[in-house]
Each structure stands twice: as C-alpha cells, then as structure tokens.
Amino acid sequence: MGAVIEPSSRVFDVGGATGVHSRWLAAEGHDVTLIDPVLAQVERANAVGGFSAVVGDARDLPAKDACIDVVLLLGPLYHLIDPEERMAALREAHRVLKPGGVLFAQGIGRLTAFTDAAIRGRFENLGADDPTSCEPASGRT
Template sequence: MSEIDHVRDFYDRTVEEEWLRLERNWLEFGVTKAFLNRFLPAKARILDSGSGPGRYALDLSAAGHSVDLRDLSHENIARAREEAGKRGLTLNTAQTGDARDLSDLSDAGYDAVLVLGPLYHLTSEEDRNRVISETIRVLKPGGLAAFAFISRFAAAHYQLKTDPAAIARRRGVIDEFLNERQHRLTPETDFFVDSHFVDPSEIALIFRDTGLAQRALFGAESMMAQSEWRLADLPDAERRQWLDFAVSVAETPAALYGSEHLVFIGEKSG
C-alpha cells in the first residue's frame, strides 16, 4: 500500500475521531481560527485543501465565506456534507482530491487556501513542495495561504499529556519524531499514520523563495499543549481567558516550541 493509500485508509477509518478531535484539541482549533479571522477578508473565496471532515470549512461558511472542500478521504467528505446539512450551511463544493494536484483549478482563483493537514503526511520533500507550489498557483495576488505542520517535539508533548508513565513503551516513537523527522505506519507501529515533522526554526526557511511573505507563524496550542485537555473542563469564562492569552503569545518562541501543531500564514506577492 502506498503512503497516500495509508493516509486515505487511516482517515476513512477514523472520521468520527477526527470530527471530535478539534473539540478535545480546543486550543488548536480556537487559536488557529483566531489567526484566520485576523487576516481573512470579508466574504472570501476559500479552498480548504485537506479539509478533514470540515470543521474549519463549516465555521468559515457560517461566517459568510464561499468554501470549497477537498480531502483524500471519502468518509471525511461525506461527514462534511452531512454536518453542513445539519447546520443549514451551503458548501460551494465538497469532493475528494489530492493537495499535490489541483490541476482542475484555474490559476489565481482563491482569496485564501487552507492546507491544515496535507503537509503532515508527505514524507517526500518533492511531494511537500508540490503541495506548496499548487497552493500558491491557485491563490490570487495578495491572497493568503495557511499551512500546518506537526512539531518534532509533538510526540513528547502528547505523551506527557496522555500517559507519561508509558515512556518506556513510547520512547522509540518520541525519539523518532525528534531525530528522524519521519514516522511510517507498519504492523509494529500503531502510534500514527505516515507522517513528517519539523523544527519550528525551519518553517520560515521552507517558504523563503516561494513568493509568500510571512504574515504569521504561531504555535496552535501556544505553549500549553500539555495543559490543553485539563483546561477544556473549565467554565466558559475561564476557558475564554486562557484562549485569549494563548492567542496573545502564540507567536513567541515559547509557544512555537510548546505546541504540537505549528501554522504558517503567508501572503502571495504581486
């Protein structure tokens, strides 16, 4: 089975977990939405490339944007359509697709493109570069692109958050994230599907010669990855205060190195 087939099969099997993930990972969702809302123009035409089951797309549609969804997983797309129907929302399109190949889309057609998942799962630099170049091609001049990455420190943050006593069982995976920057799904490795990880210091360099000017680079959990689930049980007022704090410091070095997920927002020149 190819890498892409692994990824498609993984998300077809875990669509319910992925739908619920951004409720559990509420800081990741809330901080990322806050930055998107800061930069997006009103009533933008948006492509959500690698949309998952559509959490971001549905929020953006509810805010008045025109959103096209694409994802490798048939089940994710079906769930996005279902949830849109429940909410009385209209998605412009929702279809399966590969972020590496947007050849059916015209140049400079979108005000913004979200790529909040595909770069996690491409272990080939060539494939990652194809995603970036295709994203930029379909952006209008002055348009915004948001790319998400998983930190090489994410496995350690996750293990500390979920089961710190299991360090002996998970030490190999933690070291793999940190040192190898790759994880491949095999019968012996059940931690995650095929994935690629970055150091926060490397992200700006990835986009240096792409024609994207950096508007933001932030840690989605904003230094609080290990506390995220504990804070989720707070009353709404207190949780809102922590989210506001998280947004205010999300671009600091402490937040970049204290997060599992990292997001770069760039503006297309011209």
C-alpha cells in the same frame, strides 16, 4: 484567521477532513470548498451543508490559476512525508491563490509525536540496563 480573511472570500480548505474549519468559515459568509483525499471524510463534510466538499489531492487542486482568495493547508503537510510532495502541495496552493491571497499552512515534524510522548512520560521502561543487550532490563520479564 478570521481577522486576516476578507469578507466573502473564496476559500479552499485543503485536507479539511470533516470540515472543522470549513463550517465556521462558511458561517462567516465565505464561499468554501473542502478538498480531502478520503471519500468518507468528504461524505461526512457534505452532510454538514453550508459548503461544498470534494475528493481531491493537495498536489493537484481543482481550480484554475490565481482564482482562490484563501487556502488552508492544515493537514496535508504532515500527512505528506516526502519533502518533494510537501513542496508540490505548497506550489499547488500558490498556483491557485490570487495575487495577494492568503495561505495558512501548518506542518508537524517527524519527531513531534515521539517528543510529546517523551515529555509527558508516556514511555515506560525504555531500553535495557545494557543498551547492547537484547535481554530485558533487570526486574522486568
């Protein structure tokens, strides 16, 4: 990220929680505003200092059109389950970005946690010997 962001950029860290990314971006000299819907997260972020933190929503960012250099959208896209809400957050990020601005966005699919647990073998004794039965599989009580 650091190699892409121009020096002294104005950055929105949308869904930034307690400021994991905001901290290092502010330390690099950027003007960072963290926006998160959870008051307790915003209060913890404000206690860190070096950047501002406000309660807000990824679908309604507190900025005029085309005035932000960089938007981080690294949490809202997997907390917003409805596809239209995800699109609203992406449209809103696009709205506030200056022409040529940079958007860093990340989403996680609905089955990511299930897939991870299955790959790591964290499901024990799934199902019954007879998948149509409501009785426990043999050997289990």
